[in-house]
Amino acid sequence: MIEHPNLRLANLLDRRADGHEPAPEAVLTALFEGGVFVPVTVTGAVMFLPDEEQPPTLLGFTDAALGTQLLPAAAGMVHCDAARLRDILEKTGVAVLGVRSGNGQAIFPEQVLRDWATHGPGAEMKLTWSTDPVAVALRDALVRRIREFPAVRSVWVAQVRWPAGGEEHLMLHVAVDEDLPSASADRLMQVLLGEEVKLGREHPKVAMLALNTTAHADAIAQLDRHGLDTVRHDVASGQVRVISREYDDPPPAPTDGAAPPSRDRRQWFGRTRR
Incomplete structure (x- = not known):
């Protein structure tokens, strides 16, 4: 032994x-x-x-x-x-x-x-930006609900892939100003998946990893370099900021000369983002 x-x-x-x-x-x-x-x-x-x-x-x-x-x-x-x-x-x-x-x-x-x-132990995982409807729905739900969780500072929405096995799912990295394990991050996930985004069998799995803003500052800085959809919450001002490539990259010009489609409205999971 x-x-x-x-x-x-x-x-x-x-x-x-x-x-x-x-x-x-x-x-x-x-x-x-x-x-x-x-x-x-x-x-x-x-x-x-x-x-x-x-x-x-x-x-x-x-x-x-x-x-x-x-x-x-x-x-x-x-x-x-x-x-x-x-x-x-x-x-x-x-x-x-x-x-x-x-x-x-x-x-x-x-x-x-x-x-x-x-x-597997030490499995390498790759984080990428996702346009999956579930990922977008989670991002939009975070904009609506993140103010309810003062300890939550930022949330990154990522597509996670393990190259060794090829398995993929979505993951939320949640930066919190409280000790881990984070009750705020756990409750946020309960609200997102219980009240906002209803997952079916055809949808990807969604996981969560909580990070402490001080202890895991290096990991948080690394997340910012991945270009992921990010929702930031400034508790002092109450402002919520959304960072997304969707807003940075203009839509392709239509071939018939018509005006480009508006991005002000998008329907996901029965909810409309305005």
């Missing part, structure tokens, strides 16, 4: 105690590259918390000795690499993974874990 602790993950989580918030991508990459130690019973079954009547929480520790110290009820600690974590996710329906290091911790919702398990 592997006994080597996941030092990279432990270091990232421990730094949180000193006020340094690591990028979510870095933590997830370290998790799937180095794995964690999972508590098991005397029969070898994986232990979950809190009980069978609630959505299961899987516990993970960056060090086997740490796990034994913090959870003496466990019969042992089993190292789980990316493949074993993926297997647990698929077979148990785990809702949350809680990982502990010596001085820090991280909570991963099941959807984030499943996405990363699907695409």
